[in-house]
């Protein structure tokens with residue numbers, strides 16, 4: 266799974282700049298094109314220009330249903346005089362469409378992903394997409410050419426299901442929970458109250474910091490409630506006033522007493538980032554990566570007094586890439602969980618949900634990290650070490666020592682055994698070879714490439730640079 270890039274919107278300056286031509290189609294350009302395609306697909310778009318993801322280069326990806334086009338330095342060869350006026354939208358102008366007159370047929374010349382000359386002839390939607398994306402490269406947006414622009418309800422469909430008549434209390438705290446709150450509000454559900462953890466002291470100065478959910482709720486103009494506990498009669502009374510149809514919970518971080526679970530008219534639903542009954546508990550995402558799971562997903566469950574043990578309402582699986590980190594997987598699951606949550610609310614509300622009890626015997630636990638778990642054990646198999654490193658990225662980072670120096674290890678790569686001859690009695694942790702991209706290190710089983718490290722008090726650096734500055738070191742980690 267490739268990373269999904271942020272799409273710049275509305276008045277981002279990069280959208281208004283004339284993009285630079287690409288000098289050579291190299292691996293970096295190919296990687297950018299691949300990331301753009303992934304980003305476009307995950308946003309369900311038909312075209313994406315590099316400036317939209319903050320890259321001011323003349324490249325676009327387009328897929329109108331016949332497979333992707335990667336176009337580098339595209340230029341019009343011809344444009345038909347005959348035109349067509351239709352509605353179009355843009356990922357950089359979410360929530361709006363406009364009527365734009367475009368040529369009915371165009372021909373574009375470009376370099377392909379392999380750096381070869383290609384010509385694309387398009388008619389109708391493909392012609393429109395080509396014009397729209399090429400405009401982006403000159404800093405032009407569809408709103409500049411549109412004769413009328415209207416706001417589209419993000420979820421017309423859901424609203425016709427009667428979402429606007431539903432009232433939901435949202436409970437959540439960290440960044441993971443923010444997409445769920447956004448999606449609830451966007452779907453048209455009435456969210457009059459957000460419950461989140463109280464502000465906590467942060468950093469050396471012990472500044473009180475609001476949770477990410479509190480910050481977002483304030484931006485959305487929603488009332489925020491931050492009780493130390495939900496078990497007090499005052500807290501329960503406050504929730505009762507809302508007369509909620511649903512309570513939606515995502516990583517709130519506090520137990521809900523039975524009285525609160527009983528409160529909503531329909532259900533108290535929880536978003537959990539694993540395929541339950543596996544990985545119950547407070548740290549499912551890191552634990553799944555540490556275990557090298559290739560399948561993950563989100564579960565929407567009916568909350569019960571036993572943690573993460575309630576009946577399943579809805580599950581959505583995803584594949585996990587063998588190099589994916591905790592950071593990206595959690596982000597993906599938070600967005601997937603947000604979609605699943607509103608879908609689950611719709612299922613429950615319309616009475617079309619199939620409630621499935623969890624099989625307790627198949628359950629596993631996902632506890633928080635214990636002290637010392639971040640330290641790399643070089644006696645372990647290479648695959649386990651790799652899984653630890655990516656499970657602890659971007660926080661808190663896995664740790665090893667080089668001589669007396671402590672360093673974090675941010676990026677590794679499992680290597681095939683062939684091509685790295687080493688003496689069988691070299692101790693695990695021994696650095697077998699250093700090249701431009703990595704230090705090859707012997708493990709308890711197999712070898713691993715260490716790509717990026719960060720010694721205490723320094724910024725992250727390539728393993729090669731780290732070792733070059735420490736020639737007198739022990740040639741061994743751990």
Ligand code: NI
Nearest residue numbers: 354355356357
């Ligand atoms: Ni666009």
